[in-house]
Structures are given as structure tokens and as C-alpha cells.
Amino acid sequence: MNALLEFLWLLVIVIYSYVESLVKLFIPVKRKSVSGEIVLITGAGHGLGRLTSYEFAKRQSKLVLWDINKHGIEETAEACRKLGATAYTFIVDCSNKEEIYSAAEKVKRDIGDVSILVNNAGVVAAADLLSTQDKQIQKTFEVNILAHHWTTKAFLPAMIKKDSGHIVTVASAGGHIVVPFLVSYCSSKFAAVGFHKSLTQELSALGKDGIKTSCLCPVFINTGFIKHPRTRFVPLLEPDKVAKTLIDGILCNQKMIFVPPFVKCSLFFERILPERALRAMEKFLNVQFDAVVGYGGKEN
Template identity: 45%
Template sequence: MCGVRQKNMASYLKTTKELLVFLGKSLFSVLKALIFTFIPKPRKNVAGETVLITGSGSGLGRLLALQFARLGSVLVLWDVNTEANEETCRMAQEAGAMKVRAYTCDCSQKEEVYKVADQVKKEVGDVSILINNAGIVTGKKFLDCPDELMEKSFNVNFKAHLWTYKAFLPTMIANNHGHLVCISSSAGLVGVNGLADYCASKFAAVGFAESMFVETFAQKQKGIKTTIVCPFFIKTGMFEGCTTSSPTLLPILEPEYVVRKIIDAILQEQLYLYMPKFLYLVMFLKSVLPVKTGLLIADYVGAFNVMDGFTGQKKKT
């Protein structure tokens, strides 16, 4: 009987100790988050880091490349458009890139991703910052969208993330050093009228990036960081013709502003970045409000009609 009591007491003490440690760590993490809300976290140095950016031939990808060039990073540029990507390469060199290499790669093709990844490893070395930025949008209602276009959306917007992680994450794990950046969308957080396939692919990208963050954390890979970026529409031409009826709450974002925020998030190792900040409130309200109330708010801010004027990226002649 005495042995049973001692065993129960030992179990109780162990449970109490684990609870106190948990509460202490939780309190510390909350206080740390509050402190960094008012005092910016120290920015890490990415000089000499090898940064791979998909979709670097234009838009955000090109602007990100130029910013990392100014920070002294080694750049690996991937795009399906060889000419545009070579132009980004030239601009990055002029911006002061330590070293830059451009590769033609169709990220929708798994075999091509693996093939070009092997080239990068042989010719440049280990990638330490991986930015999955490449994306496409069909802009068609679900029943009007051909199957092949929906499949292409998934291949570029989501599946490419799987293949690039498979290609470059093992070395990051071996080195316990790396940063995985997912450029998703506000359409990866809430459904949007007229963007069913795009939303699905971007939701998938967010879910994958989150789960890989949890997986690396559970495996105690503290040197591997994750940043998940979800912006509203950006003036890059990709969503040409789209409008907002609430520019104060949901403005069409300037690319330079978005890139500046992304760079800051990466350098401060921030997990989530939503733009504009109204999206943080949207996510909270989505969790607590009745569905009908949420739909009324969406209607009020014009969320149902943002795709009405969509024309998409104009092809250069």
C-alpha cells in the first residue's frame, strides 16, 4: 500500500512539474511576443546566403531578387521565361549581387524541378533560403475553367512547393540551417468568388507550409525557419482589372511595399505575414462570427465582386 502511495505521489509530482514548466514556457513565449510587438526583432544577416526564388522573371520575384542582391546574397533565379529571367539576372548584378545564376525551369513539371535543382547543387551549392513565389491565376469561374488550367494552377501554385522542398530541405536539415518562404495569398485564407481553383491551390500551399513548419519544429530543427506570406491583390499585372470597393480596408497593394514587408518578415524570422493588416481581423472574425454575419461583412466590403473586371496579365507583343 505504501509503495502504491509513493508511486502515485511520484506521478503527481512529475505531472505538476511538467505543468509548471509548460506554464512557464508559455508565459515566456507570450511575453516575448508582446515585447517584439513594440520592439522590432533583430534582423538577421543574409549576406552570403544562397537564395533561390521561383517566378523571378517579373513581379514580386524580380523585386525580391533585387532586394536580396542589395543585401549581399547569392541568387539563384528560376523562371519559365528565359528572356525575362536573364533580364532579372542582369538587374541583380547591377544591384550588387554577390553572385547570381539564372535557370529556366517550369515549376509545374516535377521532373524538371528535380533536374534543375541538381544543376543548382552542382553549380552553385546548397540553397539556404527557398522562396516559392511562382504563381498563376486562371480568373475563371469553376464551371467555366478547363480541367487542364485547374491542374496547371495546382502544379504551379502548390505542387511546385512539394518538389522544391524535396530537393532542398534535406541539406537544410543536415545543416540545421535554412529558411522556407511560401508566397501564398489572402485567397489562401478565405474563399473568393471567381477564384475557386486559385483559392484551393493557395489554401494547399498554406497548409503544406504550416505542416512543414510543425514537422521541422517537432524534429527539433530550430535552425530552419518558415515564413508564410498572404497578401491581398498586388499591382503586378497578375490580377489586372480587379478592383476593391473598400480601398481603406482592402487596398490593391503596391509591389514595392509588399516586397519591403516580405524582406522584413524574412529577416525577422516572422512566421505569418498578412497584408493589409485588416486580414488579421478577417481571420479572427471568420473564426467567431456566424456564417451569415461573415457573408454580410464580405458583401459590405465588396469581396464578392473583386474579380468582376478581371482581365489578367497582358502578354507582351
């Protein structure tokens, strides 16, 4: 009898959730303030990390900027200061666990507890698996997913103590839908999406609902990260628009942020279409980019 009552209650919650989601389509979500929040962004010396830093700076956050590139990180910090924000820079190799923990201790000691953590740093090797060097594979996982563990372990305890904070995972559409010649990259981004989902569920199980999580999953962004990406229908994203979408998702406590939003449709098709139809759709979309292909004999 208890199981039947629990099942009926589950149905009520499901129906209520659908109605709530429908209503939210027509009612603007209240955005939170990040003024004065200590925001740490990894990979802030260029591209999406830099532009996301600008968005937080416009909102008067206190910025802690990490990057391996000293020149790039200083340029980002200077621009943030011109926008009226306080910005601190740290030269950190996010593939190195000891450097991450050491820098994290300095941040906590000299600046304070990080309240918003943006795990943005990433690397990619566009090549077929057999042409990808072992050190490239290792670095891809060190930066794209292991660093998420180390930074989160460093800053999460203070968030748990306050039951407040926000952890942002910058993943990729490649963490849901794969393409050839990015095996290591897509694998690491699948792991990043899994990290976000698992962490979200774990925080809920711990009763720490005050700590929010968001995961960004864009298609190709025009940052030079991947050379000459092109598809038949999906547009190449401009980094400033992606940064604005990301900050909007953070302010609304959005769990999964797809850019463009119709990427979610691809996930639906992935689940319902037969294998032959999926392969035909992939050919139809015609995703291409410059890649080292030592064994396939051609570029994709």
C-alpha cells in the first residue's frame, strides 16, 4: 500500500513539474545578484573564459582569474578592472593537481571563500585516435575533467558550510553527441557532463540545495580552439554570445545550458532513431573541421 501511495505521489509531482515548466515559459525567471561574490574562473586568459570574466565584471563581482598564460590573464584582469571590478590573477597549470591545491590555498587565505566556481579551462587535440599522442590524451583528461575534481574539492567545503554557492561546469555538446577525430575530447566532455550531474545529485542527497550547479554545452565556438569548424546547418557560435548565455543561465540557476537550445532535439533523436537513421543524419549535418588523420588518409 505504501508503494502505491508513493507511486501516486510521484505522478502528482511529475504532472506538477510539467505544469510548472509550462508556466515558466511565460513568466520571466528572477535573476540573482552576483555583486560582491568571489568568482573564480579557470582558463580566463582567452576565449570564453575571458568573455565570461567580463560579464561578471560588469556585475561587480570580485574576480579570481586562473590561467597558464601570464600575458593573457593580465590582459583579462586589466579589462575587468576598467569595468569597475576587482580582479586577482594566478598563473596556474590546471593539468597539475599540486598547483591547483596550492593556488586554492592562497586564494582562500588572501582573498576569501570562493562562492562561484567556473571550471572553464580546456584543451583539445583534433586527430584520429591513433594519431593522438599519449601525452595529449593524458593532458586532455587532466585539464578537462580531473581539474574539475581538484578545484571543486578545494572550494566546496566552504560552500557546504554555508549551504550557498554555485559550481559551473563548462562542457560541450560533444559531451552528449560525438563526432569522429575528437575521441579524447568528447570522452573528457562526457565525463564533465557526468561530473555535473553526479555532483548535482550528491549535493541534493546531502541536503545542500543552497549550492547551485550549471553545465554549459555549446556546439563549435569561434575561438580558434578547433580549426575551421563548419556544418551544414548549425551556426558557428560567437564567444561573446555564448558568454552572455552562460551568465544568464548562472543568474537563473539553470542546470543544463545548451547553445543553441535546439541541441536538445539531437539528444532526443539519439535516443529514438535507429542506428542507420542516426548515421544518415550525421552525414546530412556534415560536421567538418581540420584534423590530423594519420590513418584515415584524409581530413575531416
